[in-house]
């Protein structure tokens with residue numbers, strides 16, 4: 001990696017970090033090294049540092065170096081999915097008897113992984129209001145080894161104060177892990193605020209085109225990076241070369257896409273705020289958002305995700321989801337196309353009946369980068 005390019009501005013790093021032109025052909029796009037193994041020059045004599053593609057693959061290495069450069073971390077690692085990344089991080093940082101603090105409105109899959117899979121390995125957990133540092137400090141136990149943070153949260157768009165939580169984590173000897181999927185490194189860089197590990201579902205904004213499932217981890221220190229890399233190889237939940245290439249390709253336009261996501265979301269928020277069928281709008285950019293000041297301090301802008309509650313309850317919310325046309329009814333988020341969904345019946349079905357249950361009148365939008373007039377026209381019709 002060329003140091004000058006790796007140290008450039010965000011968009012320069014997104015396009016160049018880890019992505020030197022191919023030394024053999026000069027190819028500007030990193031090749032898809034679709035190979036499982038590598039010829040050795042003698043027994044144990046590696047010609048390139050690569051021996052087997054679970055351990056390392058050049059396309060994945062390019063992505064991993066780029067991810068580390070974007071988050072300002074020591075080491076990046078690319079996984080088969082966001083949840084594969086989460087599982088690997090948790091089983092690196094935790095052992096039986098340990099305790100994890102997680103947000104009481106965490107991504108449903110994160111809650112399921114910790115509450116139903118990790119629990120069977122003797123890892124305990126408590127769901128807390130992560131946007132309230134005092135509640136977090138009170139929930140720490142002598143066995144707490146991980147404080148797991150998501151900000152903004154999915155789907156309620158609560159904001160946690162990363163710097164305050166870093167202080168609490170440091171004081172109790174726990175690692176602070178931040179799921180940065182909703183903000184992306186373009187809007188928020190948790191390692192600079194004191195986090196130990198930052199994690200992404202690259203399926204979302206980093207990939208950006210709804211055509212790949214992937215996960216990423218970036219660590220603040222090389223030591224933690226090496227430990228997670230050991231587990232990545234030992235557990236095997238790696239990103240394949242083509243998937244790594246798709247994420248790398250998506251990342252090149254992350255900055256311009258996020259600018260448009262934010263602009264469109266701001267206009268959608270303005271539209272919904274004044275609408276008679278809407279009871280409330282959840283967006284960290286609103287001055288009445290309970291943690292707006294924290295968001296303004298730690299985020300460059302407020303992102304492309306918008307949630308809102310309908311006056312007419314669940315029935316009204318389901319109707320809007322089904323009437324929308326350009327906003328496609330579907331799970332996931334962060335792609336160029338706008339999506340609409342009903343968290344209670346879709347993404348957050350697995351937390352029904354738990355403390356993480358979401359309101360039934362809630363709608364979540366992933367605001368895409370289409371023309372804003374068309375998006376507002378679609379919402380006008382769906383809400384009429």
Ligand SMILES: *Cc1c(COP(=O)(O)O)cnc(C)c1O
Nearest residue numbers: 081082083107154181201203214
């Ligand atoms: C989607 C998502 C995940 C899980 O990622 P996958 O790639 O679906 O495994 C984790 N955290 C957040 C915030 C997400 O939105």
